[in-house]
Amino acid sequence: GEEVAQTPKHLVRGEGQKAKLYCAPIKGHSYVFWYQQVLKNEFKFLISFQNENVFDETGMPKERFSAKCLPNSPCSLEIQATKLEDSAVYFCASSQGTSVSTDTQYFGPGTRLTVL
Amino acid sequence: GENVEQHPSTLSVQEGDSAVIKCTYSDSASNYFPWYKQELGKGPQLIIDIRSNVGEKKDQRIAVTLNKTAKHFSLHITETQPEDSAVYFCAVLNDYKLSFGAGTTVTVRA
DSSP: OOSOEEEOSEEEEOTTOOEEEEEEOOTTOOEEEEEEEOTTSOEEEEEEEETTEEEEOTTSOTTTEEEEOOTTSOEEEEESSOOGGGOEEEEEEEESOSSTTTOOOEEOOOEEEEEO | OOOOEEEOSEEEEETTSOEEEEEEOSOTTOOEEEEEEEOTTSOOEEEEEEETTOSEEEETTEEEEEETTTTEEEEEEOSOOGGGOEEEEEEEEETTEEEEOOOEEEEEEO
16 A cells, blocks of 8 residues: 555553554555654654564564564554553554665554553 | 654744754764654654755755764754644664654644
């Protein structure tokens, strides 16, 4: 598609439950990025993919967070055993590439995760 | 990693006036600087960007200036309109990932 699509728009989980978020990048874009936005507008990079391969996972909390981008499927971000501090808006972005003129990142509408 | 500072945190302007938001960054190797506008409940929308080989770029009422020596860049919005009210974020691309400023809440008063 022409826009980054994210589902669901809202997700509510009890503490300790699993949460799974989905992202479909813009058609033709090879790179997918996940960012977390917490209450004070702070953005935190989580992970990026080049097609189905992890490109950079330096921002991922290792214990409970995992992500995948499989061929012909939306990318996913999964949080096992959610904690209160995981409450945030999770944004997916995609870019055509990483070279000059292809590295512009376009964002989806986000998934608001609320952990109770 | 990259450290991006953005000022002011809030900005209230009269409709028709100009708005200026400034950002500084720490890594002199950074060379791509986008600005995003975020409306309530929506994702960041790219409004303008600039690369390090350019000092200024303009798109209608929006302009961005870059001073690589001083490591700062600014967003200028002229003739502000009510629909310009939103949160604006500067960002810096470093190691293929974006580092964001803390955001500026712009309110345009009618």
